[in-house]
Amino acid sequence: MKNIITALVLGLFSLSCYANTSQSYTIDSVTGVETWKIYSQGVNFSLTQILPEQAQAFYVNRGFTLKQIKPYSSSCVYMAVLRNDNAPGTIHFESNKWSVFVNGQSRLLTSVDNWVQQLTTSTTKKSALIAFRWAQFPPEQEYEPGGDWNQGMLSIGLAPGSQFDIVARWDIDGKPYNVKLRGVRCVR
Amino acid sequence: MSGKQSSRIRTLLLVLTLSLSGVTLAAEIPPLTHKLTALNPPINAPSLRLKNMDDEIVDIKDLKGKVVVVNFWATWCPPCRREMGSLERLHLATKDKNVVILAVNIGEDVDTVFSFMGQVDPSPSFPILFDLEAHSMKLWKVHGLPTTYVINPEGKIVYRAIGGREFDHPDIQKTVIDLGN
Numbered sequence: 001m002k003n004i005i006t007a008l009v010l011g012l013f014s015l016s017c018y019a020n021t022s023q024s025y026t027i028d029s030v031t032g033v034e035t036w037k038i039y040s041q042g043v044n045f046s047l048t049q050i051l052p053e054q055a056q057a058f059y060v061n062r063g064f065t066l067k068q069i070k071p072y073s074s075s076c077v078y079m080a081v082l083r084n085d086n087a088p089g090t091i092h093f094e095s096n097k098w099s100v101f102v103n104g105q106s107r108l109l110t111s112v113d114n115w116v117q118q119l120t121t122s123t124t125k126k127s128a129l130i131a132f133r134w135a136q137f138p139p140e141q142e143y144e145p146g147g148d149w150n151q152g153m154l155s156i157g158l159a160p161g162s163q164f165d166i167v168a169r170w171d172i173d174g175k176p177y178n179v180k181l182r183g184v185r186c187v188r
Numbered sequence: 189m190s191g192k193q194s195s196r197i198r199t200l201l202l203v204l205t206l207s208l209s210g211v212t213l214a215a216e217i218p219p220l221t222h223k224l225t226a227l228n229p230p231i232n233a234p235s236l237r238l239k240n241m242d243d244e245i246v247d248i249k250d251l252k253g254k255v256v257v258v259n260f261w262a263t264w265c266p267p268c269r270r271e272m273g274s275l276e277r278l279h280l281a282t283k284d285k286n287v288v289i290l291a292v293n294i295g296e297d298v299d300t301v302f303s304f305m306g307q308v309d310p311s312p313s314f315p316i317l318f319d320l321e322a323h324s325m326k327l328w329k330v331h332g333l334p335t336t337y338v339i340n341p342e343g344k345i346v347y348r349a350i351g352g353r354e355f356d357h358p359d360i361q362k363t364v365i366d367l368g369n
Contacts, residue, residue, distance in 0.1 A: 146225070
């Protein structure tokens with residue numbers, strides 16, 4: 001009897017831990033593009049694969065040459081969405097504090113400023129750099145509850161086919177929160 | 189045709205479509221909401237003095253006494269594209285009620301914006317301003333596109349929206365119209 005009660009308590013505890021967190025996975029039937037999405041503590045976070053050819057086409061259309069943009073487009077790029085639906089307050093984040101876990105090793109994301117520096121050469125068009133900077137997921141931002149959000153490109157900096165977990169971090173009035181998306185794959 | 193060739197052709201067609209439309213991805217689009225965040229206390233609107241499509245200077249200083257909705261956007265930004273039609277509907281519903289809408293395009297030229305306008309239904313008839321160097325982003329503390337501010341007749345920012353919105357929602361229309369009364 002004691003074992004049954006213990007099992008029930010543990011079961012209820014596990015359920016309560018996951019009650020506000022759910023990860024989903026979808027695959028687009030036409031393009032094969034995969035999306036990983038999680039809702040936790042009132043915040044939605046998702047990553048949708050961007051094919052290297054898609055990223056190249058987007059930035060070549062904005063004025064980059066294929067050669068200029070290739071290091072970025074082949075760096076495992078996602079369309080990231082973060083949205084404050086009903087968190088208990090204003091969320092504030094800095095994406096350079098988010099972590100990527102590959103084979104048990106943690107690493108930080110390459111910053112947007114770093115990418116802009118890498119892409120800035122004597123022949124890069126200024127309009128292309130402006131589009132690049134503002135098409136990225138914001139390096140820092142604040143979202144009010146009720147639907148503040150952004151959608152932007154996020155480079156993970158991994159080789160094609162890599163699999164990783166990513167921890168997105170934010171704070172509300174200085175109190176830290178985080179959510180982990182597990183088993184995300186880079187396009188091959 | 190092998191499976192690999194077929195896949196590559198499908199990808200190229202997709203890329204071509206995306207290049208022409210300027211849209212990055214259509215998958216997993218979050219719904220637009222209609223909440224504006226009130227700024228307490230309101231803050232003074234920064235300066236904004238930019239050229240419109242007719243190469244004429246528009247200065248926000250000259251709009252004191254009116255409610256001004258300032259929207260920062262670009263044609264390649266998917267949520268900006270989604271909300272543009274609703275901004276025009278807001279404009280149509282409020283243009284005779286002391287409300288002005290200004291859409292500040294970031295880093296693009298007149299031809300690019302003009303060709304996009306033809307794709308929006310209804311096509312925007314409010315002023316589009318051009319910030320080729322994206323200088324206003326820092327001044328207005330914009331960290332991501334789209335971002336929209338509502339300025340009261342005294343020149344203070346009273347509401348903010350980060351990310352796409354349904355600007356023609358009755359709640360937003362009422363909020364904006366009430367400010368001008």
